[in-house]
Amino acid sequence: MPAGLLWSYLSPRAPYQVGGQGTMLADPTTQALIAADGWYAVITGGLGLACGAVAWAVGRRAMLPVLLGLCGGGVLAAFLTLWLGSTVTIGAVTVEAAASPGTTVVPGALRLTASGVLVCWPLLAVGLFGLLEGMHGYRESPLRRPLGAAPDPQPLQGQAPAPGDRDEGPAATR
Secondary structure, three states, rough: HHHHHHHHHOOOOOOOEEEOOOEEEEOOOOOHHHHHHHHHHHHHHHHHHHHHHHHHHHOOOHHHHHHHHHHHHHHHHHHHHHHHHOOOOOOOOOOOOOOOOOOOOEOOOOOOOOHHHHHHHHHHHHHHHHHHHHHHHOOOHHHOOOOOOOOOOOOOOOOOOOOHHHOOHHHHHO
């Protein structure tokens, strides 16, 4: 999946130091962990918006299956992106951290520290679909009229016209 590979390419790795006590974060003030979460949210959120727009344009006729597909597919795609991005390392991995003498500094594995970003893809896909459908429904609504305008003289479908509103044609003049 290209999203996982792109996330692996763009995200920085946090530096860890390997010493006598095991592996620990070399620089506790590093922003690499937050940056990895941010890149994940940007990539999956953008793809979620694209999926929502395409689904609305193509599949508005069967709304419930499309929404279920957006939600389920978005969750699956988010987990696949996480798995592939944390498994494959692409791009230059640089480690810049001050280490104490006798310790080795290595790049850490790419992972999410904020698990809430996993819902970016399905949430934005379903949200954009709903927003577009709501805007389309409002624009096509027969009840929509400008603020302060007089009510539409045409009766709503299924209602009988008011007694004085009938057009009886030339036969009414006799």
